[in-house]
Amino acid sequence: MKDDDWPGHLWLEGRTLVHLRSHQPRPSHMPRGPATKTGDGFLNPAMAPARTRSVMILSDAIEYGWLAPEGKLIRILDAMCATGVRSRRWRKEVPKQEKLRITANDLDNKSIGWAKASHEMHPIGDNHNWKPELSRFSREIEGNVEDGIHWITGDANKLMIQTPFQWIDVDPFGSPVPFLDAAIQSISRIGVLDVTATDTAALCGSAKTSAARRYGSIGITDSYMHDDAVRILLGTIARIAAMHDKTIHPILSLFDGHHVRVTVLLKRSKEDASKWSERIGYRIRSSPYHFQNSPEGNYSGPMWTGPIFDREIASRITVERAISLCSGKDEDLPTDWSLTDIEHSHRELERTVRHISESAELLSQEHLLVAIDDLGVAAKVSQIPSMKKIFSALEDAGFKACRCHMPEPMFATNAPWEQVIAATKKSAK
Numbered sequence: 001m002k003d004d005d006w007p008g009h010l011w012l013e014g015r016t017l018v019h020l021r022s023h024q025p026r027p028s029h030m031p032r033g034p035a036t037k038t039g040d041g042f043l044n045p046a047m048a049p050a051r052t053r054s055v056m057i058l059s060d061a062i063e064y065g066w067l068a069p070e071g072k073l074i075r076i077l078d079a080m081c082a083t084g085v086r087s088r089r090w091r092k093e094v095p096k097q098e099k100l101r102i103t104a105n106d107l108d109n110k111s112i113g114w115a116k117a118s119h120e121m122h123p124i125g126d127n128h129n130w131k132p133e134l135s136r137f138s139r140e141i142e143g144n145v146e147d148g149i150h151w152i153t154g155d156a157n158k159l160m161i162q163t164p165f166q167w168i169d170v171d172p173f174g175s176p177v178p179f180l181d182a183a184i185q186s187i188s189r190i191g192v193l194d195v196t197a198t199d200t201a202a203l204c205g206s207a208k209t210s211a212a213r214r215y216g217s218i219g220i221t222d223s224y225m226h227d228d229a230v231r232i233l234l235g236t237i238a239r240i241a242a243m244h245d246k247t248i249h250p251i252l253s254l255f256d257g258h259h260v261r262v263t264v265l266l267k268r269s270k271e272d273a274s275k276w277s278e279r280i281g282y283r284i285r286s287s288p289y290h291f292q293n294s295p296e297g298n299y300s301g302p303m304w305t306g307p308i309f310d311r312e313i314a315s316r317i318t319v320e321r322a323i324s325l326c327s328g329k330d331e332d333l334p335t336d337w338s339l340t341d342i343e344h345s346h347r348e349l350e351r352t353v354r355h356i357s358e359s360a361e362l363l364s365q366e367h368l369l370v371a372i373d374d375l376g377v378a379a380k381v382s383q384i385p386s387m388k389k390i391f392s393a394l395e396d397a398g399f400k401a402c403r404c405h406m407p408e409p410m411f412a413t414n415a416p417w418e419q420v421i422a423a424t425k426k427s428a429k
């Protein structure tokens with residue numbers, strides 16, 4: 001179903017042509033922040049980096065075979081697809097489409113109409129059509145497959161309860177909590193759950209009553225609030241997963257601009273799920289902090305205290321890979337795109353993966369997170385040295401350090417706090 005505004009105006013996200021509503025301005029490259037206008041058929045360009053990373057992780061799963069062994073399919077659900085941009089990007093940009101069965105769902109009829117019209121206007125045309133399997137209850141699933149995407153207009157919770165998937169993307173307005181239980185149930189033995197949360201005031205600790213209600217957590221709005229937000233969401237997913245005999249293994253967990261985005265591998269194992277609380281604890285503000293299982297003093301949590309990246313997968317999220325998979329080729333470009341647009345889109349891809357691969361090693365193990373802005377007071381130096389200088393002083397002392405993909409300048413290290421202070425003092429001289 002097209003509407004009066006169709007076709008809006010064209011934009012290229014990744015390698016995929018999308019139709020923006022006429023009222024939406026041409027996106028500035030590298031837009032940030034929450035959508036100022038929403039409503040049916042709204043596509044938020046600020047979420048493009050999260051979609052690019054999802055194309056990259058899905059491509060990685062197929063290439064390295066860590067989700068579905070040879071011969072097995074990945075049934076993937078874009079549970080709240082809105083204008084279908086994520087599903088259309090999976091369809092256009094992920095290699096080896098024969099391994100994929102993409103389902104795109106939204107409750108809003110107009111959004112699905114816009115999504116289908118966009119897909120029809122820019123077909124892939126590789127004859128990748130397939131028949132949806134019956135639901136868990138041997139019923140036919142509604143909707144139809146068009147040029148390789150199964151479009152459904154319906155409630156995500158109902159669909160996830162009815163049908164098993166190996167990969168689910170949950171991207172609601174606000175908190176994902178109402179969808180987590182059904183998503184975790186839908187993933188049977190092993191699968192990936194990708195979750196976006198835009199209720200950052202609750203996750204970062206400024207909206208205290210919402211935080212307590214939704215996540216059972218307490219936050220502190222200091223330098224660690226963004227890392228806390230990521231870990232509080234992971235902790236909530238781990239708790240619900242354990243209720244369904246499942247464990248989580250974080251692949252990539254980020255606070256990006258105005259939202260939290262976590263990608264976890266879920267596995268069924270009663271034995272491991274019984275130990276879920278071993279990885280849950282509180283961040284106790286000390287010098288500067290430590291995690292422990294029970295709350296004490298000035299604390300935030302409860303939250304996930306384990307690793308937040310998968311070392312191998314995150315180390316492959318590089319600029320080269322982002323450009324090879326997701327940068328517009330000549331044949332993809334809208335006719336009104338200039339060289340400056342192309343240059344900007346490359347820069348956006350660089351920003352999308354910045355600091356991820358180099359922080360893969362430390363964020364996939366126990367580490368200390370340090371906010372550069374806290375170092376002046378803590379190390380009693382009048383001018384905070386550059387990160388580069390601090391890193392080289394830490395490396396001289398036999399430790400590792402790397403910058404993290406965070407809204408503020410922060411780094412991770414395997415050095416203890418005293419060594420960080422010593423390295424700061426030394427490099428400030």
Ligand SMILES: C[S@@+](CC[C@H](N)C(=O)[O-])C[C@H]1O[C@@H](n2cnc3c(N)ncnc32)[C@H](O)[C@@H]1O
Nearest residue numbers: 080081082086106107108154155156171172173
């Ligand atoms: C933030 S938007 C999704 C954006 C989209 N994933 C993208 O990348 O452009 C949230 C969407 O959730 C849809 N929605 C809200 N409740 C839903 C439900 N119970 N089932 C399915 N979709 C729902 C809304 O219609 C809206 O399109």
